[in-house]
Amino acid sequence: MTNQDRTEAHFSLEALQNGDQAEFARVVEAYSGYIYRLALKMLQNPQDAEDVLQETFIKAFHALPKFQGQSKISTWLYRIATNEALMFLRKKRPDSISVEANLQDDNDEDKKPLQIVDWCCLPENELVSDEARQHLDDSITQLPESLRLAFLLRDVEGLSTRETAEALEISETAVKTRLHRARLSLRENLTAYYQGQILERA
Amino acid sequence: MMHHDHKNCYHILDSLSDYVDGELREELCHEIERHIADCEDCRIVVDTYKKTIYLYHETVGEPEIPSDVRLRLFRRLDLEDFLGDAIEETHE
Numbered sequence: 001m002t003n004q005d006r007t008e009a010h011f012s013l014e015a016l017q018n019g020d021q022a023e024f025a026r027v028v029e030a031y032s033g034y035i036y037r038l039a040l041k042m043l044q045n046p047q048d049a050e051d052v053l054q055e056t057f058i059k060a061f062h063a064l065p066k067f068q069g070q071s072k073i074s075t076w077l078y079r080i081a082t083n084e085a086l087m088f089l090r091k092k093r094p095d096s097i098s099v100e101a102n103l104q105d106d107n108d109e110d111k112k113p114l115q116i117v118d119w120c121c122l123p124e125n126e127l128v129s130d131e132a133r134q135h136l137d138d139s140i141t142q143l144p145e146s147l148r149l150a151f152l153l154r155d156v157e158g159l160s161t162r163e164t165a166e167a168l169e170i171s172e173t174a175v176k177t178r179l180h181r182a183r184l185s186l187r188e189n190l191t192a193y194y195q196g197q198i199l200e201r202a
Numbered sequence: 203m204m205h206h207d208h209k210n211c212y213h214i215l216d217s218l219s220d221y222v223d224g225e226l227r228e229e230l231c232h233e234i235e236r237h238i239a240d241c242e243d244c245r246i247v248v249d250t251y252k253k254t255i256y257l258y259h260e261t262v263g264e265p266e267i268p269s270d271v272r273l274r275l276f277r278r279l280d281l282e283d284f285l286g287d288a289i290e291e292t293h294e
Contacts, residue, residue, distance in 0.1 A: 025284030033265030180219035
């Protein structure tokens, strides 16, 4: 059971739907850290992440009377937050291509030759050094937005495939496809980075 | 740098995500395990793919929100009255 699951059971849906501020404050307390982390990793800018955080909870408060509890509260908040983050990115880069534009079903991207370097043997302190952590974050930002979201929700935030599908309002199959492409792309990126570390050690 | 482009290995790759998530049928898992026992390149891809996921998972840490960001959030939501309660609950 995740921390989010443990928190989930504590809220009264009835109180939330009736606009109970104390109950809503508890929801904000429980999930604002998760939403802020997602926004920060998605946008890589603290001010933008804070804007998304605030908009997410403002929208959530107004939408609560209609929230029927079909999804978990956390999943529902992630859905609002991902929409906010995507809208934010659109506003910042109005000419950017749509989320789906780079997600055509051709798998050419997946069929590129893979880099083969066994970097698993590097010591843990090198794998997770400050520089390496920065590289991990930077690699996420290089992913197309839709792959980035699938990866962040599933592998960073730890949502299930079904919850990720609900949050992104796509099918579970689409989640799996995006997740796999994101993981492959990140693996390539990390391989290039850690190969450099191995060469430096040699 | 070596590159792995054995066409016969791509079917392993297609199942990799389900394999590491434990969602692949048992016989297909065995097929992958037999393959990577003989194919060093695929073994490395599987290991580094798993390690990539592990590293992101390991380095994510606890969800934290800077105190000033939290304060502004509660203010924006007109929930300032509950800041104190929330702090106490957090430390319970």
